[in-house]
Amino acid sequence: MDVVFLSRIQFALNITFHYIFPPMSIGLGLMLVIIEGMYLKTKSPAYYKLTRFFVNIFALFFALGVATGFVQVFSFGNNWAQYSKFVGDVFGGVLAAEGIFAFFLEAGFVGVMFFGWNRVKPTTHYIATILVAIGAHFSATWIVIANSWMQTPAGYKIVGEGLKSRAVITNLWDIFFNPSSVQRLTHVILGCWIVGGFMLLSIGSYYLLKNRHLEEAKRAFRIGVIVSFITLILQLISADDTARGVAKNQPEKFAALEGVYKTREYTPITAVGYVDAKNEEVVGIKIPALLSILTYRNAKTAVPGLDQFPKENWPNVPLVFQAYHIMIALWGLMMFISILTLIFYRRIQRGGARWLLWITTCSSFLPLFANITGWYTAELGRQPWLVYNVLKTADGISRSIVAGQVVGSLIMFICIYILLLCLFLFLLNRKIQIGPLDHDEEDSLYTNPH
């Protein structure tokens, strides 16, 4: 296996594992702002307990997010040195802004949020919580801007030749507001909020099922139901916007999403199916003209197929197709669950509809999978480019590393991640089993350890 392939696997592994945690801290960050806000408004002890409980959960996600995030900062230089030299001028400014404006804010005030209960006033603590949530959102903003620049580069020019060529800034605002950054950022943030909503829904349901912490569970469940429903609806609007943006800015990727090989009028959408890459066709249940309607608001207009583009610039169509369709199917499933929770809301609050509580308890991983498959769609869809239409992935690799080194680090990362994942699940489960406690109970937990 060659260095490029191994490095791509390693990058995918690192970023996938990392991306379990940021959506949780972004989504849960917003949830904490809501819950702690409700506590300050109502002074209800249930909200206080919920806040402390979710701050504990947040701490777990945050620790793992930071630990796995370090890898990302270094990984560009480690495995993608040519790429780093090429984009450093453009990308570096964005990353520096991320570090200074976002990560410092989050990492700094997290200390107050976790440890400040007995040291600062409740309103000060709340401000710290808000700043942590803002930091998490800022962080996502800068990272998505950098990634969007790779999807739809703008505001740059290329200087130098061969190994020395690199992109330099011509217009900073064009880099920040490149054609896809705003719509993609909206899509990503909403994806994270859905994760937060389902987190509350799931944990609330679990306690309702177990008849424990009922006061807290009902409140968490209510916030979860409302937030999930609203964010899922908003995500539909954002998805439409994002997809049409892809159609406009990255037509090869858009064709690969639906496996459109041949350009023809009344382009269909495949609800479920698979790509027969050899015969260049999609087998499955098709809805005629729907893709044309969704893309151009006109049934007749043809969506440009892959036949319009040179074959060496096609992404891996079957992978992109499935990642995209799984993401959408997951959205459908979540929407269905969300509507059920609205229909049976009253019955659940009275202690009924336990079958639905089982479903919602198990549903917390659905939005995470949807987030990850969404990123796979975006990143695999950009291939074979690292920077769309500018730099090929294979040309971005570090020249000094050899396959053996990457195999070694890959094995190291796999071992570390398996260990971290086991620990994470173990500790998450423990925290959930202990559940929300009030101040005195937290203190007694400390003096009389379980």
Place this chain on the structure above:
Amino acid sequence: MAFEVLQVLAYLVLCVSVVFYCILDGFDLGVGALHLFSKRDEDRRIFLNAIGPLWDGNEVWLVIIGGALFAAFPVAYAVIFSSFYTPIMILLAGVIFRAVAIEFRSKVHSASWRSAWDILFSVASIIIIFCVGVLIANLIEGIQIDETGLFTGTFWGFFGYYPILVGIMSISLFMMHGLVFLLMKTEGDLHDRIRTWMPAVMTFLAVFYVIVSLVTFFKAPHMVERFADYPILFIMPAIAILAIVNTPWQVHKQNDGWAFISSSIAIIFLFILFGIGTFPIMVRSSINPELFSITLYNASSAIKTLGVVLTIVAIGIPIVLAYGWYIYHIFRGKVRLDSASY
């Protein structure tokens, strides 16, 4: 502003980030290196809670160094991280395990669980410090990079005796720094016991400081050339030595705060020595130092990017320092364990 001025300014920003990282993360890494010297669970919890609210923010400086290198000196970023591939992977493993150990140790009340994480925390801290020392020593000595910036050396080539000595000296330096920090954060019996560790740590540091200084003359004579040209610069190593000597003296006089300042000054001036010796080279080529080395002039990004980066720094850093100070202010004073502790 002239391009060179921006380049040098960006280089200074990078140096300041490195110094901040070493002073701030230095004390929590040093606490990690000392962690196993205390046997009681309660003491170890106090150690962890002394750094608890702060280490996250401190480690961000490492991210800033990575980001600043990427932004302002993409060529240096690319060459350093791809050349030092395997040592950096080890460093990363250390960073991950250390973060995880700090967070997870307190979550289960079992002696074996805790001692496993204690060992991991301490070993990871030592490995991180050692790797940073080895990296710095290799940047001083030079590594095998050719005219295109391609690294042609081997992994074991990074571990000559000079890098190993610098790595060990770094451990002793940060142990001193962490010890002084613990003195500020503890009281009573534990405080007195930590104080008794000071002579051992200082002896450790003194021995390796002298050895490393002597070996530098032979292994990296270019580091002292500039001092020969400008003898006034000898004031810098003099201050570094004075600061190191002053640290145990302040500890002896029970001025823990001053001891911490003194130990921070020692670290700052050791880096100034490094800067004077290497400037303007960022990655020295041992194949041809004159022609193949990566300097801050040939590694930097274009003038516009440097302008952007420096603007971000000028706006952002005062804000960061202000709330950083505020957070340190909230968590000032001696550690007391409560329900929010590790």
